[in-house]
Amino acid sequence: MIKLQTSLTWPGCAQGKYIVKAKGCMLAVLSWGTAEEPLPGWGPFAYVPIDPAGNGIFSFSGRRGIPREADHVWARCYAAGFGSYEDVSAEIPEKYLSAADDPCAPHHFSLLTDLHLASKPWKIKQALRAAKSNTVLLLGDSTNDGLPEQFSQFMSCIADSAPEKIILPVPGNHDITHPRFIGKEADGSAGYAHFQKALLEKAAEKGCSFTYDPCSLAWALQLDDLDLIGMQCVVSGRKFLFPEGSQIDWLEDHLASASAAWHIILCHAPLLAHNPNRNAGVPYLDKNKRLQELVSRSGRIIFLSGHTHVSPNVLTGNGEFDTEHQNIYLDCGSVVATDTSDEMGLMSPDWKDGCRTELIISEDTVEIIMSSIESGVKYPRGYYRFSAGMNGGVHLCR
């Protein structure tokens, strides 16, 4: 007789304990599902070793959401030797289920970061085709070396695979041409600057109206009640310095004057306190402290970054909701293969796949769905639902 029990913490949140009792088994694979079956199109969220006494426990941390479609948890329990298995499911208590669909038409963005185009354009085309939204946010390191020919190749990939999409980029450190190609004194941002100009002009033809920081490549765009801001956080030599230092002044003035339901900041590198790699020590960003203070003071900010290549499947996760300031921090997994921590002994091979992220914003909920670009399977560990108007963490996810 095998059994599965859940001990959840908050409505709509996956956080909690999942307890399997399966004498004679070695491994339980946990998934979201309905009463009939595991959810199609979703991968498992845990691989749980079963001890000789038949006990296995998984502690889910990181505030992931429970998918709207799920009302059960499933465990597939493999017998010793993996010659057979048995399935068991447990109903999710009603008070922990996710809220129903929001009837308001949502804003939807596809996020791609760290594509590192060097010589494999098929990967870029695959990622662009996988993007579900007509508006794609490129969070930096679109190319590997920042060379003009790599940006030309990237534009060809867009013409081939996403000709109708609005594509809004910010630069990453790899988009700045390395000094070894052009000499120490040269400014390596020319190739990227040309790329950004071409993409923003194309977006302007489709009705987008941009404002710019006069001292850098930073831009801002109002889309209905959303305020999108593209930061330039790298300069020549690939250093994470905000050019001129005045870009943060521009951002401060902009946040003070632009009213919006959400300010969405695109910045290639994460803030130190919200870096899934490390949250202490030396920050990536030269102006980290001032930028963090500004973001916290403003509130209602969705801070999007990349750069770390950390897989959304690491246990700590890469999405956070600061309920005090109503800010969301999301460090997206890379389009190139993602990094998983060594502490994960058992995991699905696709957790290392290149990743795409869908960001869906409705009146009171921000939904984040991350998936494998290669297989299309959705990662439960890359799924978040943050409800904005709520506080205290009580209804964080629902």
Ligand SMILES: [Fe+2]
């Ligand atoms: Fe980077």
